[in-house]
Amino acid sequence: MSTLAPAALPADGHDHGHDHAHGHSPFLAHHFENHEQQFDSGKLGMWLFLITEILFFSGLFTAYAVYRANHPEIFTYGHMFLNPTMGAINTVVLLFSSLTMAWAVRCAQLGQKQGLVILLAITWLCALTFLVVKYFEYSHKFHLGIYPAKYFVYGEDPHGELKATGNAAASHASDPHADPVDHAHADAKPAGDSHAKGEHAAGGHGDEGLPTRAELPKDIGIYFSIYYCLTGLHGIHIVGGMIAIGWIFWRSLRGDFGPEYFGPVDFVGLYWHLVDLIWIYLFPLLYLIH
Amino acid sequence: MATATITTESGSGGHSPGRNYLNESSGILSWVFTLDHKRIGLMYLVGVMSAFLLGGTFALALRTELLTPGPTTGMTHDMYNQMFTLHGAVMTFLFIIPGIPAALGNFVLPIMLGAKDVAFPRMNLMSFYLWMGGALFFVLTLFLGGLDTGWTFYTPYSIDTNTSVVSAVLGAFVLGFSSIFTGLNFIVTIHTLRPPGMTWFKMPLFLWSLYATAIIQILATPVLGITLLLLFAERTMGIGIFDPKLGGDPVLFQHFFWFYSHPAVYIMILPGMGIVSELISVFSRKAIFGYRFIAFSSLAIALLGFLVWGHHMFTSGESKMAAIVFSGITFSIAIPSAIKVFNWLATMYKGSISLATPMCFAQSFIVLFSIGGLTGLFLSTLSTDVHLHDTYFVVSHFHYVMVGSTLTAFLGGLFYWWPKITGKMYNDIQGQIAALIIFVGFNLAFFPQFIMGSRGMPRRYYNYLPEFQTYHQLSTYGSYVLGAGLFLALWVLVQSLLRGKPAPMNPWGGNSLEWHTSSPPPLANFEHTPEATDPYDYHANKYDPAVGGYVPIPKAQKTVDPYGGIE
Numbered sequence: 065m066s067t068l069a070p071a072a073l074p075a076d077g078h079d080h081g082h083d084h085a086h087g088h089s090p091f092l093a094h095h096f097e098n099h100e101q102q103f104d105s106g107k108l109g110m111w112l113f114l115i116t117e118i119l120f121f122s123g124l125f126t127a128y129a130v131y132r133a134n135h136p137e138i139f140t141y142g143h144m145f146l147n148p149t150m151g152a153i154n155t156v157v158l159l160f161s162s163l164t165m166a167w168a169v170r171c172a173q174l175g176q177k178q179g180l181v182i183l184l185a186i187t188w189l190c191a192l193t194f195l196v197v198k199y200f201e202y203s204h205k206f207h208l209g210i211y212p213a214k215y216f217v218y219g220e221d222p223h224g225e226l227k228a229t230g231n232a233a234a235s236h237a238s239d240p241h242a243d244p245v246d247h248a249h250a251d252a253k254p255a256g257d258s259h260a261k262g263e264h265a266a267g268g269h270g271d272e273g274l275p276t277r278a279e280l281p282k283d284i285g286i287y288f289s290i291y292y293c294l295t296g297l298h299g300i301h302i303v304g305g306m307i308a309i310g311w312i313f314w315r316s317l318r319g320d321f322g323p324e325y326f327g328p329v330d331f332v333g334l335y336w337h338l339v340d341l342i343w344i345y346l347f348p349l350l351y352l353i354h
Numbered sequence: 355m356a357t358a359t360i361t362t363e364s365g366s367g368g369h370s371p372g373r374n375y376l377n378e379s380s381g382i383l384s385w386v387f388t389l390d391h392k393r394i395g396l397m398y399l400v401g402v403m404s405a406f407l408l409g410g411t412f413a414l415a416l417r418t419e420l421l422t423p424g425p426t427t428g429m430t431h432d433m434y435n436q437m438f439t440l441h442g443a444v445m446t447f448l449f450i451i452p453g454i455p456a457a458l459g460n461f462v463l464p465i466m467l468g469a470k471d472v473a474f475p476r477m478n479l480m481s482f483y484l485w486m487g488g489a490l491f492f493v494l495t496l497f498l499g500g501l502d503t504g505w506t507f508y509t510p511y512s513i514d515t516n517t518s519v520v521s522a523v524l525g526a527f528v529l530g531f532s533s534i535f536t537g538l539n540f541i542v543t544i545h546t547l548r549p550p551g552m553t554w555f556k557m558p559l560f561l562w563s564l565y566a567t568a569i570i571q572i573l574a575t576p577v578l579g580i581t582l583l584l585l586f587a588e589r590t591m592g593i594g595i596f597d598p599k600l601g602g603d604p605v606l607f608q609h610f611f612w613f614y615s616h617p618a619v620y621i622m623i624l625p626g627m628g629i630v631s632e633l634i635s636v637f638s639r640k641a642i643f644g645y646r647f648i649a650f651s652s653l654a655i656a657l658l659g660f661l662v663w664g665h666h667m668f669t670s671g672e673s674k675m676a677a678i679v680f681s682g683i684t685f686s687i688a689i690p691s692a693i694k695v696f697n698w699l700a701t702m703y704k705g706s707i708s709l710a711t712p713m714c715f716a717q718s719f720i721v722l723f724s725i726g727g728l729t730g731l732f733l734s735t736l737s738t739d740v741h742l743h744d745t746y747f748v749v750s751h752f753h754y755v756m757v758g759s760t761l762t763a764f765l766g767g768l769f770y771w772w773p774k775i776t777g778k779m780y781n782d783i784q785g786q787i788a789a790l791i792i793f794v795g796f797n798l799a800f801f802p803q804f805i806m807g808s809r810g811m812p813r814r815y816y817n818y819l820p821e822f823q824t825y826h827q828l829s830t831y832g833s834y835v836l837g838a839g840l841f842l843a844l845w846v847l848v849q850s851l852l853r854g855k856p857a858p859m860n861p862w863g864g865n866s867l868e869w870h871t872s873s874p875p876p877l878a879n880f881e882h883t884p885e886a887t888d889p890y891d892y893h894a895n896k897y898d899p900a901v902g903g904y905v906p907i908p909k910a911q912k913t914v915d916p917y918g919g920i921e
Contacts, residue, residue: 093475094470095473095547096547101546101547105473105474105542105543108541108545108546109477109538109539112541112542116534119577120580122580123576123610127584127595127606130606212587212592212594286593286595286601286602292593293587293593
């Protein structure tokens with residue numbers, strides 16, 4: 065990196081076994097010759113870690129592709145339950161946070177402490193915004209009884225083929241239905257109830273314009289399993305990113321970073337861009353394409 | 355990053371000859387929080403050997419149960435299922451995969467490279483504790499009602515069974531992270547911490563094999579991670595992706611699983627091949643034949659390993675076309691494997707072979723790996739695989755490759771580097787006897803399994819037809835001999851620790867950099883930054899009876915290398 069200052073290297077930085085930690089910058093580990101070597105190691109390590117992250121998600125993307133090829137109908141119906149407006153808001157939020165993150169790295173390189181602190185704070189708040197929006201999306205789905213496959217109880221038909229699993233699900237799914245809700249008919253009822261109130265269990269009503277249970281393909285729940293796995297894993301990565309950004313935010317307050325040493329900001333930035341990038345794929349795959 | 359701890363540990367000067375990484379600091383905390391790759395490697399060594407002991411105990415119990423058809427020892431069907439599952443899972447995830455890279459590799463990789471440490475010492479320590487965490491999850495599984503799915507966790511059975519799949523899956527998941535971090539650390543170390551003069555083609559071949567292994571660890575392990583996470587979600591949240599009752603696809607699990615687990619067998623064998631390359635060359639006192647071919651064949655195995663997972667699924671209803679393609683690519687792995695074997699043989703040709711204990715293990719390796727590799731051809735051939743699938747033939751094949759080969763390479767490496775690690779020599783004659791007993795016991799245990807497998811004895815069965823009893827008995831007695839050999843090897847090492855002679859700097863006459871520093875090495879590996887030389891130049895050192903080891907020949911006295919032209 066051209067921005068690294070070679071002047072920072074102590075002249076006697078090598079050859080002395082292990083008593084060379086004195087006279088070094090406090091952020092240069094003992095086994096590196098200089099800051100440049102340390103930065104290169106960290107950067108390579110981070111890129112390799114990002115490769116493992118992509119492969120980690122690849123299993124889920126493969127599952128998506130396999131089910132899309134074998135059961136296109138569950139995708140045709142599944143995406144109707146997602147809210148593209150909220151997804152779009154989150155996309156914008158994340159793209160903006162990538163900008164502020166990249167800008168923060170630049171500030172760290174230039175030694176502009178105040179800018180670094182502010183930009184990291186904005187990035188962190190964007191991440192929080194993303195999670196809040198996601199919370200509203202998730203809770204709306206739980207409210208409709210949209211759970212992963214086994215517990216999928218949206219517009220449950222007790223006389224239908226999902227009866228067995230629906231009953232099993234009722235106990236698990238009961239919490240979100242404890243509050244009074246506008247769409248009581250979309251509720252899962254315990255097994256005892258379904259006989260008494262069978263007449264409104266035909267799934268004839270959904271959210272505005274949503275398909276009824278009867279219209280949905282049999283394995284629609286798997287769509288939401290894939291949705292929850294992909295977005296949930298991505299959400300966990302957002303949380304991880306918030307912890308990492310919080311860590312370098314704290315260190316930047318302390319004044320650790322400058323032109324000579326800014327590696328951690330750069331590496332967390334790379335991670336954050338990857339998290340954004342994965343969302344850039346998730347948004348169209350789940351929300352937009354039919 | 356590592357500064358704080360290292361500074362406190364190294365307060366007194368490392369230049370005095372009596373100081374080394376073992377006595378540089380003392381107390382339990384200096385081990386628990388150590389950032390020194392050598393100590394972490396040692397802790398791994400103790401850990402993986404304990405896991406091996408646990409898995410080996412299961413194995414002996416299983417073999418004893420199979421001594422007669424029907425109940426033999428009072429073990430029930432369920433206990434049998436749980437025991438072979440944990441035998442497989444513990445041996446695979448806790449011993450064979452981390453054994454060579456994480457224990458031996460951690461110790462010698464930076465020294466062979468001429469570096470002071472791995473690139474990320476703290477990540478290295480974390481990787482060890484993740485390994486411990488994974489091991490604890492497996493122990494927890496034992497107490498939570500065991501696991502009876504087989505180490506492969508195949509769906510849909512792993513979704514339906516009442517045993518503790520969740521804790522085992524979490525254990526394997528955590529171990530996956532440990533493996534990824536080790537691999538990542540090695541790649542970065544090799545790329546960025548080579549001292550001046552250490553070019554790629556001056557690296558000892560063990561480092562090439564660890565590099566290739568690390569590529570697999572990084573590219574394959576995350577896929578296992580997500581697969582196990584999906585299985586976890588399947589059990590806890592019923593996502594239905596693998597569960598046929600909910601419209602899911604159980605064969606998808608097999609695809610995911612083998613996309614990791616086939617390359618994972620090369621995580622097990624490649625470092626072993628690297629060790630054998632070192633041993634064959636050093637104990638033949640001859641430069642390794644075809645250095646670049648051996649180096650690149652490691653990479654070729656690593657990359658081809660990703661294209662062959664489908665051969666585990668010939669009988670799972672994959673398309674005929676896919677099966678043929680997977681079969682063809684599987685054969686191609688024989689090419690780089692054979693390159694290595696022929697290069698080892700060519701290295702020994704006209705070499706000055708000494709059958710020290712490590713070399714005995716290396717010879718076992720070549721024989722066992724050849725048998726294991728060649729029987730792989732029967733399994734990669736579609737028609738014969740359909741007959742042999744899930745029989746003892748498969749069991750025997752993968753034990754020859756994973757245990758016979760990897761274990762002997764591990765032991766060979768352990769005996770080779772033991773003087774460097776501990777600073778103590780061992781009784782070579784006893785070591786040779788142990789190597790011989792292990793070789794004989796292993797073949798007695800597993801060769802009969804090829805025969806009974808080809809005659810239709812299915813794997814994983816608690817009971818069997820009386821006609822198979824002779825083979826099972828041979829196999830069981832062989833396993834006892836194998837166990838006795840392993841205990842003898844352990845005894846040799848323990849004796850060495852208790853009353854071994856101090857090891858010289860270079861007991862075997864190797865020329866890679868770990869033999870250029872004291873035994874055991876000082877905290878930062880070298881007193882002075884080493885000069886990288888040809889690791890396979892055996893005319894740089896000569897035996898000095900006064901030292902009991904090899905010492906460098908002063909440059910002026912060097913003679914012309916009579917075999918120099920061969921390589």
